[in-house]
Amino acid sequence: MLCLTRLGQQMRSWGAGAGPGGGRVFVCLGCAALRVAPEATLLKRASSTPSLKHLYQRELLQVLKARQHQLQGKYVVEQISTREPAQSLPSQSQAAVVTKQSCSRGKQRADEVKGNDEGSASKPTKVKPNKGEPSASKQSRPAQPKTGTVKSKSTIKSIKVNSRQQPTKASGDGGTESLSDATSARKAPLPHAAIAASAGTLERPRRQSALDQNASKVDVKLKDAKAVVGVKDKAEGAKQVQERQQNDPDELRDRLLCYLDACLFSGELKRAQKYVWHYHQDPNLRSLLSVQIYDVMMGAWAKKKFLFKIAKLFSMVGEAGLKPSLVSYAAALECMGRVPNIAQSVVARCLEEMQQNGLELDQLFAHCNFVEDEREVVLAAVRRVRPDYAPMAMPPRSLDQFPLSARFYDLDNSGNYPRLKQTTEELKQGFRRQMDLEKAHIVTIQSVEALKPVTPEMEKKRQALTELHKEWRATLLQAFAEGKKKLMSRRFGSSFKLDLYPYTCLLTDEEYVNAMLESLSSLPPNGDSVMSLSRNLGRKVFNMYCIRKKMRNHVAQRISKVYDAYCELLASDGKVSGFLPRQFWERVEAEVADGYRLSGETVEWTLPVTVTLGSYLLDIMVRELKVYSGTGSTDLVRGTKPIPALYHVYAFRSVRQIGFVKPHPLVTQLQSRAVETELHFDVQALPTSCPPLPWTSPRFGGYVLIPTTLMRSVDMATQHQNLLDLCQVQEARRLHAAMDVLNQLGTCSWIINEPLLDIVIGIFNDRGCDKLDIPPPLSEAPKVPRYDPTGQNGIADRLAFRRALTHARKTTSEMHSLRMSALYKLSIANAMRGRVFWFPHNMDFRGRTYPCPPHFNHLGSDMSRALLLFAEGRPLGERGLDWIKIHLVNLTGTKKKSSLLERRMFADEKMDDILDSADRPLTGRQWWMEADEPWQVLACCMEIARAVRSPDPKEYISHFPTHQDGSCNGLQHYAALGRDTIGAASVNLKPLDMPQDVYASVAQQVDVFRAEDAKNDVKIAQVLGGFIGRKLVKQTVMTVVYGVTRYGGRQQIEKRLSEMDDFPKEYVWDASAYLTKLVFSSLREMFTGTREIQNWLTESARMIARAGQSVEWVTPLGLPIIQPYHRTQRSVLNGHMQMIGLCNSTDVNQKPNIMKQKNAFPPNFIHSLDSTHMMLTALYCYREGLSFASVHDCFWTHAATVDIMNRVCREQFVALHSQPILEDLSSFLISKYSVFAPASRRKKASAEFKHLMDFLTLIPPKGEFNLEEVRDSTYFFS
The missing domain is CATH 1.10.287.280 (Helix Hairpins)
Incomplete structure (x- = not known):
């Protein structure tokens, strides 16, 4: 279908009185586009106008489709004589008005008209008319032409419908707006009408005349049009529809939100509005628009003072079947507050409708995240009608359903919370230093590798490397600027594709180049995958963008202001006490930050967006970076022949082909000979210089400026964050316990054990030590073998040579990884020498806590743990x-x-x-x-x-941390859940004089079974005589309670047997399979209650997953948990270097993975219980004034306070398991999944659902073990 603005000039050449060839012109009120007949003229025009050939062919197809529907009685057409006076349609052929179903098609075509106006190549889509659609007079919405289109106003004004000219009104962005939009605003809910009324008096469009139902018959068949439109065009259209059906709507919605956010930040409001309008006009795309997307646009127009734009967006929200949110009304009120002399009635009607929709004004100020001056402006608008209004805090909900949390928070604030040894001024200085580091985003530290004496050759290489980096920087700056121009030029094409241009405008060109060079400096000699490099590059840009955004919105300034007051709670000379960090921060934030909430929402980039941008930057690096090598010269910087510094290659990993980017050996050689002693890290890879920001919401806490989330998750897993966000809005107090624990762990200060660090560095620089897990340098790696058919100077057998070569390369790669890991740990520890530092914490979806810095922390290796001491003595x-x-x-x-x-x-x-x-x-x-x-x-x-x-x-x-470790903690929780007396004794829940070693007990039981088989002449049982011990079965016993399968258990035992020098290697496979069976049999015999509970959990999860739902539960502290295991969805991302495959096994739109859901539920449930026990212990230890850290089920404190920690640990374990945990789980699962009863009447589905509901009530029976005995158990944790 041809757009009027595109054909205006062409139409004039046809003359007045008739269309081309004396045909008819059909005007659709829904899309303001023309349909021209007869078909012969269209074909003639298509051949004579090559530039419009494709559009004419499409138009012909649309005409024939319309006539086919007309013949079927689906259209009512008013025939207008071609001899009528020209004033009915000046300088044009006469018009026919297509109504009823045709106007619904007009709505569908509106985005195509706008797309054609922009040069769109979008394919027409056949849409069946909806039943019960309103008439054209109620639904007509002419599409807005592109801003600045040549002669668009004159073309539109030249068309009259029913002899009445459609009026237009100039819009604020320089384009034109039909007053039919204003009419829809007038008919919209109160705020739309109120805003529209404030913008001026709007004239209601006149009613359209009745339509004549006499339609001329057409004998042209649709198959003739199919011959006109090319096969390629049809294939492309089918491909688009197929891709649209296959794509994840949630992922597409998130990508659109990211794109709009980038457009608005870079000042492209009009383009963002055009995309929203395009998606809204297409019925197939409208479902991708969420209220959040409309809200983003409302907030942007509010700052521009365009009330009419906001009214239109409110109308669009209603058309999309959505309801305005608090953010919607906040944007409307903000715009009213910015418009001078706004009528009070407008504000009053907006507040009235907000209340009618069940939204309170206090909720708006409590939950909306205001930036810059938004809060003052909204409050000023409200006070125009309510002069005495003051926002009130929303009352918190009760925690009665979570007694463990309620019991802790119901205590008075007389806790002896610990203080830091630093003064208030020292903490403030540390905060300033941390903020400066995060603004820079990159931290440079010295390497601990031994520095060789600087030789003339080394000095020459360092100078050459410096010159090369300068040249690379200049090259990348020029290439990036040119690439940005190309991206800009492509935007004026025909597609509404979400392009990369806005993402290249978020930072300065120098910052993008810095990110590229920093990623290059950390590239290993063997290279890295394109996927990994692209993701890391894109993530760097995203982090820098978030920092810049917080700086622009003055969030960083407000955080600094609040942190200065927050130091009074933690410092040794502080004047505030009796508060948890979160409680005091929220109080100070409300008082000092002028009512602003600092936990502003960050639009998180999706993985495809991140990888696509990173791939674009990586492609620039591979294309542009060069090194020089003269023939026969040692000068690697200047020579006669430039060669690529990076290579894009492919390699097989298993059966998959993976793209890699590898540095040229000359680059690696130059870097090694220059002996650079600096390492570059992202700032979040290092501990912080000040206590982390306390967690106050799922999106605020940890680092000062770098975005961090409360719950870590794998790429593309969004269900955890969505669950926490919903919980924050509905029942924020449920998250308080988890956040307070993370804050307590984060405020624990650390120092380096410097004497031990010196010893480790000495060994590290002296070829390492395998016995002490200090990896040797690459100079100790095995030499690459040579192939020699004669066998004199190499390996003669080709197959043996390939095996030796593969082994040598694998060993070298592993040695490099281990060496670099140790280098990072030791270099970071050395950089922290003589300083006090902190580890920000977050948690996984089960509630287990982890430090955010990945390389060096107390959850690391034996060496890392040994290097850490409490800063407080x-x-x-x-x-x-x-x-x-x-x-x-x-x-x-x-x-x-x-x-x-x-x-x-x-x-x-x-x-x-x-x-x-x-x-x-x-x-x-x-x-x-x-x-x-x-x-x-x-x-x-x-x-x-x-x-x-x-x-x-x-x-x-x-300052030394003293540990207390649980005795097979998973089995302890199982024994407590089932009140299993025998199991409780085996894992030291009962007070005994001597500790019970469950691993040794299982080993003894296994050996009993083995001895019986040996008497029966079982060969493998006889071979295993004398080899079964505690170490052999420990890992399998430990992991059985966490869901390890027989296959995994066999691999664990096989590894242990392979490490035994005197065990016959030919029996390893048979022995491992045999022992795995005996270990599982021994555990079933020793822990009957454990197996029953495990089976109940497994079967419950299996039936829930078969019903199409993910397993979800709530911990006794109120933390919501959902398992993210779904069927894997594979997609291909069109990267700039190669096609990048993405595998998403966490997509909530896919069916649950039944196998993973059922196998993971028992271990995940137990992990959630041991994390709950740790959280309770941490909270009450903090109240006792203890320094506390944990490595899951291993608790750390000072030697002097071990007795206090042991008492708290046992008290909280008893308190935890005194709750009806399994009963509460059963009740939750029944209430959660009972609403998913099958709607069909199929007997099988109904029977399965009834079986699920019945099975969830079959809680395993409990034994006679008395939980109170745990309080007196010496070896429960020891």
């Missing part, structure tokens, strides 16, 4: 030294079945070895190296040596 007191000795013996891995007294006595017996290890760790007897955790043992030896040599060990100030 405490005197050892009466029992502190004894606890350190017990902790030392625990770390050695010996005395597992010994009492605490025996462990302490063993430490006293080994005191000479302990002191020798502390004094001469590398030259003495090296007793510490034989331990299971050697570096932590050495750190413990040094601490004991300092304590025993102090004048009074009781007064010795210790």
Whole structure:
């Protein structure tokens, strides 16, 4: 269908009185486009006007389709004589008005008209008329022509419908707006009419005349038109429809929101509005528009003071079947507040409708995230009709359904919360330093690798590398600017594709180039995948964009203001006490931040957006970066032949072909010879210089400016964040416990164990040590083998050569990864030397907490844990030294079945070895190296040596973290859930004189089964005699309760058997399969209650997933949890370098993965319970004034406060399992999934649903174990 604005000039050439060839012109009120007949003229015009050939062919198809429907009685056409006077349609042929169903088609075609006006190549789509559609007089909405289109006004004004000219009104953005839009605004709900009335008096369009139903018959068939429109055109149209059906609507909606956000930030409001209008006009695309998208546009127009635009958007919200949100009304009120002399009645009617829709004004100020001066402007608008109005805080909901949370928060604020040793001024200085680092986004630290003496060759290479970097920077700046111009030129094409141009305007060109060069500096010699590099590059840009956005919106300034007051709670000289960090921050934020909420929403980029932008930047790097090598010259910077610095190659990983980007060997060689001693990290990879911002919402907390979420998730998994956002709006108090725990863990300050760090660095720079898990340098890697058919200088057998080559390359790659990992850890620790630092925390979807910095933290390796000390010191007191000795013996891995007294006595017996290890760790007897955790043992030896040599060990100030570890914590929770007496005794829930080692008990039971089989001449049982021990079965026993399968258990045992030098290798496979069966049988016999609960959870999850739902539950502390396992959806992203495959197994629009849902539910449920126990312990330890850290089920505190922590730990375990956990789970699952009863009457579906509901009530019976006994159990945590 041809657009009027595009054909205006062409129409004049046809002359007045008739269309081309004396045909008829049909005018559709819904889209203001022409349909021209007869067909022969269209074909003639198409051949004579090549530039419009494609459009004419499309028009012919539309005409024939319209006539086909007309013949079927679907159109009512008013025939207008071609001999009527020209004033009916000046300088045009006469018109026929297509009504009823045709106007619904006109609505569908409006976006095509606008798309054609923009040069759109969108394909026409056949849409069946909807039943019960209103007539044209109620539904007509002429499409708006493109702003600035040549002669668009004159063309539109030249057309009269029913001898009455359609009036137009100039819009604020320089285009034209039909007053039919104003009419829809007048008929819209109150705020639309109020805003429209304030913009001026609007004239109601006159009623259209009755339509003559006499239609001329047409004998042209639709198949003739199909011959005109090319096969390629049809194939492309079908492909678009297919892609639209296959694409995830939620993902497309998120991509559109990201695009609009980028457009608005870069000042392209008109383009953003054009896209929203295009999507709104297309019935197939309208469903992609959410209220949030309309709200974004309303907020942008509010700042421009365009009331009429907001009225139109309100009308569009109603047309889309949506309801305005609080943000919608906030935007309307903001616009009213910015317009001078606004009528009070307009504001009053807006507030009236908001109340009619069930939205309160106090809710608006409580939940909307205002930026800049928005809050003052909205409040000023409200006070024009309510002068005395003051926003009131919304009352929190009760926590009665979560007694554990209610019990903690119902206590008075007399808790002895700990303070930091820093003063208020020192904390403020640390905050300023952290903010400066985050603004820069990149931190440069010195490497710990030994610095060789600077030779002339090294100096030459460093200078060459510096010159090369300067040249690369200039090249990338020029290439990026040129690429941006090309992206800009493509925007004037025919497509409404979400292009990359807005994303290239968010930062300065220099910042994009810096991100590219920084990613290049961390590229390993073997390269990295295109997917990984693209994602990391895109994420860098997103983080920098969020920082810039917070700076522009003055959020950073307000955060700084609130943090200064927040320091009074934490500092040693602070004047505020009795508050949790979140409570005090919220109070200060309300008082100091002028009523603004700092947890403004960030539009999170989707993975396709991030990867596409990163791929574009990566493509520039691969294309433009060059190195130079002269023939026979050693000068690698200037030569006669430029060669690419980066190569795009493909390699197979398993059966998949993966694209890689690898540096040229000359680049790697130049970097290695220059011996650069600097490492570059994103700032979030390092600990913070000040206490992290307290978590106050799912989207605010942790780092100062860098966006961080409360719950970490895999790429493209959105259900967790959506669940938390909904919880924040409806029942925010449910999240308080989890946020307060993360805040407590984040405010725990740390320092580096410097003497131990020096020892580790020394070994690291001296070829490493495999025994101590210090990886050697690449110079120790195996040499790449050579192939020699003669066998004199290499391997003669080709197959053996390939195997040796593969093994050498794999070993080298692994050595490089391990070496770089250790280098990062040690370099970061060295950078933190002499400083106090903090670890921001967040959690996974099960509630397990993790530090945000990925490389160096206390959840890391043995070496990382040994290097960390509490920044706060405490005197050892009466029992502190004894606890350190017990902790030392625990770390050695010996005395597992010994009492605490025996462990302490063993430490006293080994005191000479302990002191020798502390004094001469590398030259003495090296007793510490034989331990299971050697570096932590050495750190413990040094601490004991300092304590025993102090004048009074009781007064010795210790910073050393002392651990208390659960005894197979998963089985402990299972035993407590089932009140299993035998199981409880096996995992030390019962108070006994000696600790029970469940792993050794299982090993003994397995050996009993093996001995019986050996007597029956089972060969593999006889071979295994004398090899079964605690270490062999420990990992499998530990992970069985977390859902490990027989296949996984066999792999674990196979690995342990392979590590035994004297076990016959030919029996490893058979022995591992045999032992796995015995381990599972032993656990079933020892833990009957555990198996029943596990089976109930598994079967419940299986039936829930079969019903098409994901398993969801709520922890006893109120944290909502949903399993993200769905059927994998594979898609292909059209990257700039290659096609990038994306695999999404978390898409909520896909059916649940039944296997993963059922297998993961038991372990995930138990993980949620052990995280709840840890949270309760952390909260009450914080109230007791303790320093507390955790590694899941291993709790850390000072040696002097171990007894307090042990008491709290046991009390909270009893309190947790005193709740009806399984009963509450059953009730929740029934209430959650009972609403999904099958609508069909199929007997099978109804029977399965009834079976599910019945099965959920069959809670496994409980035993007779008394939970109160846990309070007196010495070895519950020890």
